[in-house]
Amino acid sequence: MSRSSSKAGPAGSSSVLSQPSAQAGGRPSRDAAEGISIAGVAEQAGVSVATVSRVLNGHENVRPATRDKVLAAIDASGYRVNELARNLRTAESRLLLTMVPDVGNPFYAEIVRGIDSVARQHGYFMLLCDTGADPGRERSYFDLLRRRRADGAICLDPDTIQQALGEASGALPWVACCEFDPAMGVPYVGIDNYRAAGDAVRHLLARGHRRIGLINSDVGYLYARQRQQGYLDALNEAGIEPDPRWRMNLNSLDYEAGASAAATLMNQSHAPDAIFAVSDTLAIGVIHGLRSVGKRVPDDVAVVGFDDISLAAQIDPPLTTIAQPMRELGETAARLLLQRLANPLTNVPGVLLPHRLVIRGSA
Amino acid sequence: MSRSSSKAGPAGSSSVLSQPSAQAGGRPSRDAAEGISIAGVAEQAGVSVATVSRVLNGHENVRPATRDKVLAAIDASGYRVNELARNLRTAESRLLLTMVPDVGNPFYAEIVRGIDSVARQHGYFMLLCDTGADPGRERSYFDLLRRRRADGAICLDPDTIQQALGEASGALPWVACCEFDPAMGVPYVGIDNYRAAGDAVRHLLARGHRRIGLINSDVGYLYARQRQQGYLDALNEAGIEPDPRWRMNLNSLDYEAGASAAATLMNQSHAPDAIFAVSDTLAIGVIHGLRSVGKRVPDDVAVVGFDDISLAAQIDPPLTTIAQPMRELGETAARLLLQRLANPLTNVPGVLLPHRLVIRGSA
DNA sequence: GTGAAAGCGCTAACAT
DNA sequence: ATGTTAGCGCTTTCAC
Numbered sequence: 016m017s018r019s020s021s022k023a024g025p026a027g028s029s030s031v032l033s034q035p036s037a038q039a040g041g042r043p044s045r046d047a048a049e050g051i052s053i054a055g056v057a058e059q060a061g062v063s064v065a066t067v068s069r070v071l072n073g074h075e076n077v078r079p080a081t082r083d084k085v086l087a088a089i090d091a092s093g094y095r096v097n098e099l100a101r102n103l104r105t106a107e108s109r110l111l112l113t114m115v116p117d118v119g120n121p122f123y124a125e126i127v128r129g130i131d132s133v134a135r136q137h138g139y140f141m142l143l144c145d146t147g148a149d150p151g152r153e154r155s156y157f158d159l160l161r162r163r164r165a166d167g168a169i170c171l172d173p174d175t176i177q178q179a180l181g182e183a184s185g186a187l188p189w190v191a192c193c194e195f196d197p198a199m200g201v202p203y204v205g206i207d208n209y210r211a212a213g214d215a216v217r218h219l220l221a222r223g224h225r226r227i228g229l230i231n232s233d234v235g236y237l238y239a240r241q242r243q244q245g246y247l248d249a250l251n252e253a254g255i256e257p258d259p260r261w262r263m264n265l266n267s268l269d270y271e272a273g274a275s276a277a278a279t280l281m282n283q284s285h286a287p288d289a290i291f292a293v294s295d296t297l298a299i300g301v302i303h304g305l306r307s308v309g310k311r312v313p314d315d316v317a318v319v320g321f322d323d324i325s326l327a328a329q330i331d332p333p334l335t336t337i338a339q340p341m342r343e344l345g346e347t348a349a350r351l352l353l354q355r356l357a358n359p360l361t362n363v364p365g366v367l368l369p370h371r372l373v374i375r376g377s378a
Numbered sequence: 379m380s381r382s383s384s385k386a387g388p389a390g391s392s393s394v395l396s397q398p399s400a401q402a403g404g405r406p407s408r409d410a411a412e413g414i415s416i417a418g419v420a421e422q423a424g425v426s427v428a429t430v431s432r433v434l435n436g437h438e439n440v441r442p443a444t445r446d447k448v449l450a451a452i453d454a455s456g457y458r459v460n461e462l463a464r465n466l467r468t469a470e471s472r473l474l475l476t477m478v479p480d481v482g483n484p485f486y487a488e489i490v491r492g493i494d495s496v497a498r499q500h501g502y503f504m505l506l507c508d509t510g511a512d513p514g515r516e517r518s519y520f521d522l523l524r525r526r527r528a529d530g531a532i533c534l535d536p537d538t539i540q541q542a543l544g545e546a547s548g549a550l551p552w553v554a555c556c557e558f559d560p561a562m563g564v565p566y567v568g569i570d571n572y573r574a575a576g577d578a579v580r581h582l583l584a585r586g587h588r589r590i591g592l593i594n595s596d597v598g599y600l601y602a603r604q605r606q607q608g609y610l611d612a613l614n615e616a617g618i619e620p621d622p623r624w625r626m627n628l629n630s631l632d633y634e635a636g637a638s639a640a641a642t643l644m645n646q647s648h649a650p651d652a653i654f655a656v657s658d659t660l661a662i663g664v665i666h667g668l669r670s671v672g673k674r675v676p677d678d679v680a681v682v683g684f685d686d687i688s689l690a691a692q693i694d695p696p697l698t699t700i701a702q703p704m705r706e707l708g709e710t711a712a713r714l715l716l717q718r719l720a721n722p723l724t725n726v727p728g729v730l731l732p733h734r735l736v737i738r739g740s741a
Numbered sequence: 742g743t744g745a746a747a748g749c750g751c752t753a754a755c756a757t
Numbered sequence: 758a759t760g761t762t763a764g765c766g767c768t769t770t771c772a773c
Contacts, residue, residue, distance in 0.1 A: 052765090052766055052767085053766060053767065053768095054766080054767095062743075062744085063743065063744045063745075064744090064745095064766090064767080064768095065743070065744060065745080065746095065768085065769080066742085066743060066744075068767070068768055068769080069742095069743085069768095071767090071768095072768080076742055076743085077742070077743085078742060078743090081742075081743080093546060095521070095524050095525050096525055096766090096767080097466075097525060097526050097765085097766050097767070098522075098525040098526065098527050098767095099462060099465050099466045099471070099525075099526050099527060099765085099766080099767090100466050100749090100765070100766035100767040100768090101766075101767055101768075102462050102749095102767090103460075103462045103463050103466050103749050103750070103751090103765090103766080103767075104748085104749055104766080104767045104768050104769085105749090105767085105768070106749075108462065108527075110527075112505075117487075118481060118487050118490055118491075118506065119484060119487030119488065119491070121482055121484065124480075124481050124482030125482065127481055127508065128481075128482070128508065131508055135515075140507075140518075140519070140522065141508075142475075142505035142506065142507060143481065143505065143506035143507070143508065144503075144505060144506070145490065145491065145494055145504075145506065152498075155503075156503070158458075159461075159503065161458050162458050162459050162460060162461040163458075163460050163461065163462050164461045164462065164465075164471075164473075183456060269688060270688055270689055270691075270692040271688065271692070274692065299689070299692060299693075300692055303692040303693070303694070306694060325632060325633055325634065326633055326662070326689075328633075329633040329634070329637065329662060329663055329666040330662075330666070330693060330694075331666070331669060331693075331694055415749090415750055415751085416750060416751065417750080417751095425759075425760085426759065426760045426761075427750090427751080427752090427760090427761095428752080428753080428759070428760060428761075428762090429758085429759060429760075431751070431752055431753085432752095432758095432759085434751090434752095435752080439758055439759085440758070440759085441758060441759085444758075444759080459750090459751080460749085460750050460751075461751095462749085462750080462751090463749070463750035463751040463752090463765090464750080464751055464752075465751090465765095466749090466750080466751075466765050466766070466767090467750080467751050467752050467753085467764085467765055468751085468752070468765090469765075
């Protein structure tokens with residue numbers, strides 16, 4: 016493995032001169048024990064590399080006796096396929112990448128599980144990339160795809176970042192999940208954020224609230240802009256003029272961010288009597304923040320969240336929220352990607368999954 | 379597990395010529411952006427592949443004019459290095475893997491960030507693997523390492539799973555984080571779980587509690603066994619005979635698991651008046667479960683958690699817990715690994731980081 | 742059924 | 758400063 020460090024360059028470092036190997040073409044040094052190749056197995060088994068390759072790949076036309084010899088040699092030598100080489104040959108890596116803005120947000124966890132399970136089911140590995148919603152990091156992960164180290168990718172990063180990837184990336188095998196702009200021409204799966212936000216607000220309205228605040232995430236997210244519009248329109252339809260002072264955009268979805276936003280929101284004369292937070296983590300922070308300024312939930316201020324992470328049911332009071340079908344979102348994203356991989360020419364569709372209002376104690 | 383390559387593919391890639399056309403402004407792309415190799419660039423630039431390789435790798439001895447020609451050709455062709463080939467040649471992938479039992483547990487998020495930041499700082503990519511604490515999955519991810527697709531790995535999975543990897547894996551470049559058995563001879567970083575658990579229990583004792591329950595995770599985790607021992611010994615030292623009915627082992631760290639465990643625990647005659655949960659997520663569930671059976675925290679039952687995830691301060695009541703230096707844990711693990719990669723021969727040490735009791739409202 | 746040999750795309754000696 | 762060329766370890770025709 017790479018244990019025989021390569022920085023030392025060729026032949027120098029590991030004094031173990033393996034084979035005369037006279038030729039030019041400085042090979043990275045490697046020690047024999049670790050680095051047995053298919054050729055070594057072939058030699059040990061007294062067959063050709065082609066035959067070894069055949070048994071490795073389960074081809075039919077190998078005599079059982081031969082197969083056994085090879086298997087024995089593999090076993091004895093502890094040989095492992097070097098997939099780098101295999102992939103170079105087959106031009107596929109069987110790796111799928113999933114880019115998320117924040118692995119710490121529980122919302123993504125279930126989605127990721129969905130992706131992972133269908134990927135694995137189809138013989139792919141899914142590897143998670145934490146981009147921190149940073150364009151530079153996003154870009155470098157995308158390069159992994161561009162440079163063939165992964166076969167495909169699923170991106171949950173902000174719309175604005177996706178756009179910045181450049182037009183060239185449109186040809187790459189990736190799909191957008193949860194955060195997507197249909198106009199971008201990339202396959203996607205997500206929910207109808209506009210309508211979902213409207214549903215949340217209409218629930219609050221039905222409960223008799225009129226001064227409804229919105230705690231939103233960064234406007235770099237298209238979903239944030241859509242949910243805001245849903246919020247605005249629902250209010251307008253109810254004949255309510257939305258007060259700009261009831262709205263906040265946060266660049267973090269952390270609990271703390273929600274808590275201090277809530278405190279800020281309440282610290283004004285005409286404060287809201289209900290708050291719609293676009294993420295459960297935010298909403299949980301909001302409840303905490305409300306409590307810290309002496310407000311009771313839902314009596315003084317009602318709170319509605321978004322996502323329905325598992326924690327939502329556990330806090331006090333249990334959170335009323337808009338549920339997203341997270342597992343399915345992930346599974347669908349993976350299927351879309353696999354579909355695109357299998358046939359690069361077909362036009363993979365965008366799909367919208369249903370959301371659902373879950374009424375619990377907070378509103 | 380060797381997987382025979384699926385039928386998907388190769389034929390498809392050649393027909394890529396007539397690709398997207400989806401986007402407007404449809405100037406026919408003058409090259410099959412997919413297929414160009416270093417040889418193509420060399421040809422376009424009128425130089426040899428060696429020269430192209432030189433400018434690609436920033437070598438000195440290239441005349442500026444030549445370099446420019448090459449750069450232009452690269453630019454015009456949209457060429458990207460095929461890292462598979464590069465890696466095959468250099469025998470390193472610059473990929474680091476991190477295996478976690480559950481990406482959904484917030485405890486791991488900060489650790490992962492720590493790993494990621496030092497990895498990136500050193501020119502490595504860190505990719506996350508969700509093993510679900512499943513031996514099979516763990517094993518297959520480990521194969522990525524074994525088969526050279528990653529240069530190194532950091533494992534946070536249960537001790538029992540680590541052991542099952544087999545002796546051969548001892549030679550592989552990986553380190554254990556948070557969950558480790560010094561006897562295994564693998565570099566590690568973590569905390570003193572035995573002492574930390576003792577500290578938690580002693581705090582409860584100092585608060586006057588005598589019937590202290592333990593809600594623990596699966597015994598497959600060494601840390602669970604160590605914390606249980608710490609709990610037991612602390613009780614014994616205080617002259618208290620630990621009642622086995624106060625102890626539970628859960629195979630999940632989910633909130634729900636904690637909630638129902640708490641309910642079960644309280645549903646007995648001589649119920650605990652305090653509970654030590656070995657994870658904050660569990661503890662939060664415990665508080666919820668306690669509330670659902672009519673117990674107040676901390677008045678009726680005190681609760682101490684473990685980890686100090688950011689949520690711990692946000693719930694009601696704020697959670698008293700044992701803080702682990704998560705970020706540092708991750709950073710240290712990454713440094714250990716890098717160290718081992720740089721010099722496979724040095725004996726990388728195990729390191730223990732300090733924990734700390736954080737007293738808040740729940741106990 | 743098995744082997745010989747041609748590359749996959751790249752890097753690095755070794756020439757020039 | 759640049760070109761030639763030998764592989765890295767593997768899969769896969771094409772012979773036998």
